[in-house]
Amino acid sequence: MNLQVSSSPHIRDNVTTKSLMRDVIIATVPAIIASGILFGLRAVLLILVSVFSCVVFEYFLRRIMKRDNTISDLTAIVTGILLAFNLPPTLPVYMVVIGAFFAIVVVKQMFGGLGNNFVNPALTARIILAIAFPNAMTNWSVPSGAFNFVTSLTGADLVSSATPLAILKSQGVQGAADLPAYLDLFLGDKAGCIGEVSVLALLLGVIYMVARRVITLWIPLTYIGTVLLVTGLAGKDPVYMLLSGGLFLGAFFMATDYVTSPVTRSGRIIFGISCGLITAVIRLYGNMAEGVSFSILLMNIITPHLDKFTMPKPFGEVKKHGKA
Amino acid sequence: LPFGHTFFGGVHPKGNKNTHDFPSIRLDDFASVEILLQQHVGPPCVCVVKKGDHVNVGQLIGRADHPMTVPIHASVSGEVKDVSFVISATGAPVEAVTIISDGKYTVDPSCAKPEVNSRENFIKMVRNAGLVGLGGATFPVHIKLNPPKGSEPDVLVVNAAECEPYITSDYRQICEHPDEIIDGILAVMKWISIPRAIIGVENNKPLATDILEREITKQRLETKHESDITVKSLKTIYPQGAEKMLIYSLTGRKVPAGKLPHDVKVLVMNVSTLRFIGKHMKNGIPLVRKRLTLDGSALNTPGNVNVPIGAKIPDVIAAAGGTKEEPSKIIMGGAMMGFALDRIECGIIKANNAILVFGSKEARIPPETPCIHCGRCVKVCPMNLMPTGIDQSARRQEPEGLEYYNVMDCIECGCCTYICPAKRYLTQSIRNGKTLVRAERARAAAEQKLREAEALRHAGKEDAPK
Numbered sequence: 001m002n003l004q005v006s007s008s009p010h011i012r013d014n015v016t017t018k019s020l021m022r023d024v025i026i027a028t029v030p031a032i033i034a035s036g037i038l039f040g041l042r043a044v045l046l047i048l049v050s051v052f053s054c055v056v057f058e059y060f061l062r063r064i065m066k067r068d069n070t071i072s073d074l075t076a077i078v079t080g081i082l083l084a085f086n087l088p089p090t091l092p093v094y095m096v097v098i099g100a101f102f103a104i105v106v107v108k109q110m111f112g113g114l115g116n117n118f119v120n121p122a123l124t125a126r127i128i129l130a131i132a133f134p135n136a137m138t139n140w141s142v143p144s145g146a147f148n149f150v151t152s153l154t155g156a157d158l159v160s161s162a163t164p165l166a167i168l169k170s171q172g173v174q175g176a177a178d179l180p181a182y183l184d185l186f187l188g189d190k191a192g193c194i195g196e197v198s199v200l201a202l203l204l205g206v207i208y209m210v211a212r213r214v215i216t217l218w219i220p221l222t223y224i225g226t227v228l229l230v231t232g233l234a235g236k237d238p239v240y241m242l243l244s245g246g247l248f249l250g251a252f253f254m255a256t257d258y259v260t261s262p263v264t265r266s267g268r269i270i271f272g273i274s275c276g277l278i279t280a281v282i283r284l285y286g287n288m289a290e291g292v293s294f295s296i297l298l299m300n301i302i303t304p305h306l307d308k309f310t311m312p313k314p315f316g317e318v319k320k321h322g323k324a
Numbered sequence: 325l326p327f328g329h330t331f332f333g334g335v336h337p338k339g340n341k342n343t344h345d346f347p348s349i350r351l352d353d354f355a356s357v358e359i360l361l362q363q364h365v366g367p368p369c370v371c372v373v374k375k376g377d378h379v380n381v382g383q384l385i386g387r388a389d390h391p392m393t394v395p396i397h398a399s400v401s402g403e404v405k406d407v408s409f410v411i412s413a414t415g416a417p418v419e420a421v422t423i424i425s426d427g428k429y430t431v432d433p434s435c436a437k438p439e440v441n442s443r444e445n446f447i448k449m450v451r452n453a454g455l456v457g458l459g460g461a462t463f464p465v466h467i468k469l470n471p472p473k474g475s476e477p478d479v480l481v482v483n484a485a486e487c488e489p490y491i492t493s494d495y496r497q498i499c500e501h502p503d504e505i506i507d508g509i510l511a512v513m514k515w516i517s518i519p520r521a522i523i524g525v526e527n528n529k530p531l532a533t534d535i536l537e538r539e540i541t542k543q544r545l546e547t548k549h550e551s552d553i554t555v556k557s558l559k560t561i562y563p564q565g566a567e568k569m570l571i572y573s574l575t576g577r578k579v580p581a582g583k584l585p586h587d588v589k590v591l592v593m594n595v596s597t598l599r600f601i602g603k604h605m606k607n608g609i610p611l612v613r614k615r616l617t618l619d620g621s622a623l624n625t626p627g628n629v630n631v632p633i634g635a636k637i638p639d640v641i642a643a644a645g646g647t648k649e650e651p652s653k654i655i656m657g658g659a660m661m662g663f664a665l666d667r668i669e670c671g672i673i674k675a676n677n678a679i680l681v682f683g684s685k686e687a688r689i690p691p692e693t694p695c696i697h698c699g700r701c702v703k704v705c706p707m708n709l710m711p712t713g714i715d716q717s718a719r720r721q722e723p724e725g726l727e728y729y730n731v732m733d734c735i736e737c738g739c740c741t742y743i744c745p746a747k748r749y750l751t752q753s754i755r756n757g758k759t760l761v762r763a764e765r766a767r768a769a770a771e772q773k774l775r776e777a778e779a780l781r782h783a784g785k786e787d788a789p790k
Contacts, residue, residue, distance in 0.1 A: 003654055003664070006752075011489065
């Protein structure tokens with residue numbers, strides 16, 4: 001009789017890294033569809049290019065490094081989708097490939113592959129692209145207007161326009177007339193990155209992820225709450241802050257990346273609040289469009305310290321027990 | 325305490341309580357038994373029989389000389405075939421007595437209804453009966469009943485949580501012998517002077533709660549005693565039956581790190597241990613039989629059986645209906661904390677409450693993949709530890725890191741490994757880490773001793789010329 005010997009426990013939960021990644025991919029589907037509707041097929045094409053390049057880079061790099069192949073864990077696909085979500089729909093295809101190269105090769109695999117990258121690959125690649133190609137990365141195209149349910153913006157069919165946050169920043173209160181309505185912002189009828197524009201589509205994905213217990217809400221809620229509070233106190237319209245820019249995408253899909261966010265609950269709360277503060281400060285006083293990206297990147301870097309700092313007290317460390 | 329109050333963390337493995345409704349079957353048809361002379365912590369017992377001796381059920385075969393140990397008794401009547409060293413389930417060589425059964429199960433005349441008239445008497449009776457904690461940890465009961473001065477328990481916590489998947493032997497015990505369980509509880513309360521007892525049952529076993537409550541009421545009416553015994557329904561979550569978690573869930577007291585239940589004035593006993601006391605006070609037969617759950621995909625007929633201690637596992641499996649496929653893994657104990665055997669030719673010991681026989685599909689071990697820092701292990705750890713950090717330090721062989729992450733507080737419940745989506749062997753790694761820390765502490769202590777000796781010698785030299 002050939003008996004298998006192993007350390008207990010002898011049973012395991014069904015959830016695997018792969019099943020979690022599959023759930024994240026499913027959660028991005030509404031936003032992918034929304035990008036196709038709002039920006040046309042070019043947006044979907046960019047997503048496909050991004051995913052394809054990420055997987056190809058991962059596959060060949062692992063082969064060159066003579067490591068196990070890891071494309072089946074689906075993490076490269078997730079990175080590909082999230083990278084594309086953070087790019088403008090007008091971006092030249094080769095830049096997407098460069099972004100994928102930085103995300104997978106430089107940020108992820110050069111640091112040891114899945115689980116060892118200290119910053120979010122997709123976000124870092126986006127920042128690298130924003131610095132390398134500042135014009136291409138801010139060439140926003142406004143949705144075609146075909147699905148403009150609420151109000152038809154002046155010049156809605158123009159190729160390029162300013163994002164709601166840019167309008168808000170450059171024109172202040174006087175520019176309010178140029179701003180899209182709340183419902184347009186919610187549905188996605190605004191200028192912005194491929195995946196960030198439709199808050200509705202992202203929300204569907206978030207509901208799915210929460211229902212499947214893929215993410216906890218500590219980071220996104222503290223993050224968004226802090227941004228709303230601080231910008232609100234500074235006299236900005238919090239609803240605009242929530243519905244425009246990459247806040248929703250960033251808070252729910254980027255800041256919750258397992259590898260680069262804390263493992264403890266209190267660590268996650270500090271992480272979320274800090275991201276919110278940095279984002280709010282950049283939005284209020286900075287002159288770059290990357291408030292969300294920079295805040296998450298900075299907090300990624302101090303995540304290991306947050307984990308150590310917020311290590312929970314073991315059960316029974318409190319010497320005094322309560323009355324029975 | 326608020327309703328549903330429980331510890332933080334824990335997991336919800338599939339219960340697999342397939343054998344809930346199967347009454348225990350007494351199996352007697354064993355040609356021989358192999359009884360180990362060391363079945364729990366402490367040194368082994370001294371063998372008092374020799375080859376060729378005739379023994380009866382309940383006759384002493386292993387004398388307990390050390391204060392920690394309890395005696396061992398023959399579980400069948402028949403002839404001693406051999407006294408020799410065998411390899412135990414854990415791989416250690418242990419002396420064992422092999423007895424050829426005559427099938428008659430003649431009870432030894434020395435077994436008589438015990439006379440108990442004092443606390444010392446009661447504890448002595450429990451020890452002479454060979455009783456150890458039957459929940460699985462096999463801590464000698466007579467030690468537990470005799471806590472140091474100032475730590476006298478004010479509450480008896482009865483562990484009937486049975487949170488391990490598959491195992492239903494305690495549940496069957498409650499269904500089949502509630503009277504003897506309450507008798508045992510009353511005896512411990514009386515002789516150890518504990519005013520209050522709480523029985524903790526997970527809320528997936530409402531029938532058990534019901535049966536116990538009815539039995540308590542019945543005995544109250546019959547004997548008019550006023551003993552304060554309550555049954556509390558606990559949230560069904562693993563590891564609800566872990567000592568520290570159970571104490572917290574039932575009393576709100578936290579056992580300090582590195583301390584024992586008596587440090588918070590609690591005595592924890594398993595429901596099967598108490599039933600044994602109740603039964604023993606009636607017939608005086610020592611601990612010679614064990615009720616265990618047989619389950620797993622490779623078995624034809626899962627169920628609960630009552631077998632003599634020392635019965636060989638293959639014989640038990642065969643007597644209980646045999647296997648339908650080649651077993652790929654055999655576990656002594658539960659699926660979460662049990663011990664995987666590397667050979668099947670082992671005798672049942674006092675610690676056994678289940679034998680799980682897994683087929684190839686159930687036994688499959690998923691390959692390990694990199695940690696993705698999802699934090700699930702941190703969330704489920706009932707001891708509030710950070711398994712992912714311990715794992716890293718253990719793999720890097722860093723004792724300082726392990727101490728930083730409080731590795732020694734781990735109760736090895738397996739929640740982290742169970743939940744890990746990356747399928748990391750966290751519990752295994754933590755066990756390695758504990759071994760490393762123990763070695764490092766021993767090394768540091770030895771070094772300290774050496775330094776002190778050195779200092780003394782130097783001091784001596786300096787003194788000499790004077």
